[in-house]
Amino acid sequence: MIDQFGRSITYLRISVTELCNLRCRYCMPAEGVCKRSHLDMLTEDEMIQAVEAAASLGITKLRITGGEPLVKKNIVSICRRAAAVTGIQEVCLTTNGVLLPELAKPLHEAGVRRLNLSLDTLNPEKYAYITRIGDLNRFWEGFHAALEAGFEKIKINAVLMGGFNDDEIIPLAQMTKQYPVDMRFIEMMPMYDGGDFDSSAYIPYTRVLEKLPDAVPVQQDGGVAKLYCLPGALGNIGLISPVSAHFCADCNRIRLTADGKVKPCLHSNVEYALKGLDFAGMRGQLEKAIWNKPAWHGDLDAVHRSQAGRNMNQIGG
Numbered sequence: 001m002i003d004q005f006g007r008s009i010t011y012l013r014i015s016v017t018e019l020c021n022l023r024c025r026y027c028m029p030a031e032g033v034c035k036r037s038h039l040d041m042l043t044e045d046e047m048i049q050a051v052e053a054a055a056s057l058g059i060t061k062l063r064i065t066g067g068e069p070l071v072k073k074n075i076v077s078i079c080r081r082a083a084a085v086t087g088i089q090e091v092c093l094t095t096n097g098v099l100l101p102e103l104a105k106p107l108h109e110a111g112v113r114r115l116n117l118s119l120d121t122l123n124p125e126k127y128a129y130i131t132r133i134g135d136l137n138r139f140w141e142g143f144h145a146a147l148e149a150g151f152e153k154i155k156i157n158a159v160l161m162g163g164f165n166d167d168e169i170i171p172l173a174q175m176t177k178q179y180p181v182d183m184r185f186i187e188m189m190p191m192y193d194g195g196d197f198d199s200s201a202y203i204p205y206t207r208v209l210e211k212l213p214d215a216v217p218v219q220q221d222g223g224v225a226k227l228y229c230l231p232g233a234l235g236n237i238g239l240i241s242p243v244s245a246h247f248c249a250d251c252n253r254i255r256l257t258a259d260g261k262v263k264p265c266l267h268s269n270v271e272y273a274l275k276g277l278d279f280a281g282m283r284g285q286l287e288k289a290i291w292n293k294p295a296w297h298g299d300l301d302a303v304h305r306s307q308a309g310r311n312m313n314q315i316g317g
């Protein structure tokens with residue numbers, strides 16, 4: 001479906017849970033989130049009905065996210081059923097990777113073809129710090145399980161944080177020489193208030209290019225990342241700049257939260273509820289959400305915080 005600004009909306013990101021087995025400082029509070037009544041959350045059947053309604057409006061690509069999608073007990077079934085919906089051409093998933101040793105193969109068999117893994121640092125102490133409870137060894141086990149499972153594409157996402165990982169841009173980028181993966185640097189968005197990040201932490205994507213003078217531009221693949229490649233690399237470097245150079249004019253996505261709210265824009269608190277509706281009701285709400293997608297997300301920086309009204313674990317990134 002085309003929105004009122006002429007953008008073709010073909011991509012739905014579904015957060016299947018708000019819960020997570022990590023506590024990244026830019027994403028959610030140290031104490032985690034209060035587990036909410038399952039009565040408030042979409043059931044698996046409702047999620048699949050929402051996908052069917054979205055597909056009937058022209059959605060062709062899905063990304064399953066969270067919270068951490070792999071802590072959801074029925075994640076493989078959700079992915080399998082979503083991938084089988086008529087009109088859905090591509091199912092991708094974003095994960096912190098911790099549970100991939102058990103789940104990489106079942107997810108691939110269920111129809112997930114592309115995987116994004118989050119990794120902000122190669123240093124075990126810094127990883128434990130930024131995730132508050134994570135063990136970097138667990139990430140590597142998940143990463144290798146993903147490589148072995150045969151996904152079409154694996155991308156690593158690093159949130160750029162001045163004073164934390166800007167000194168690791170080169171080694172992180174060099175992962176594209178060692179492994180057949182893309183490395184994507186994402187500007188940190190001012191979502192969660194309690195993370196102790198001052199304005200110096202919000203660094204622009206151009207900092208990556210300053211550190212990688214050998215990187216050459218490569219053709220866009222239709223996504224939101226500006227793409228570069230290091231000489232001899234097996235994968236690309238992607239730069240994603242929601243803060244310093246927003247890409248709202250080309251935004252083709254809407255989001256569905258685990259409690260059944262469609263968000264036309266990540267940074268707006270306008271939401272359309274799907275919980276409890278039948279197919280026609282869901283389709284109607286999705287249609288309204290797409291049509292009313294705002295032209296852009298407004299100013300975003302250390303001073304102008306996101307107006308999403310939720311932390312990132314409650315939206316899905």
Ligand code: SAM
Nearest residue numbers: 027066067068095096118157188189312316317
């Ligand atoms: N738990 C999974 C993971 O970490 O990959 C999926 C959900 S997580 C919310 C999705 C993505 O959002 C991750 O790559 C994470 O790094 C990113 N993210 C979370 N908070 C962010 C923020 N404040 N700014 C930019 N990216 C953020």
Ligand code: SF4
Nearest residue numbers: 020023024027067096
């Ligand atoms: Fe969990 Fe992902 Fe948020 Fe980290 S970024 S706390 S792994 S949901």
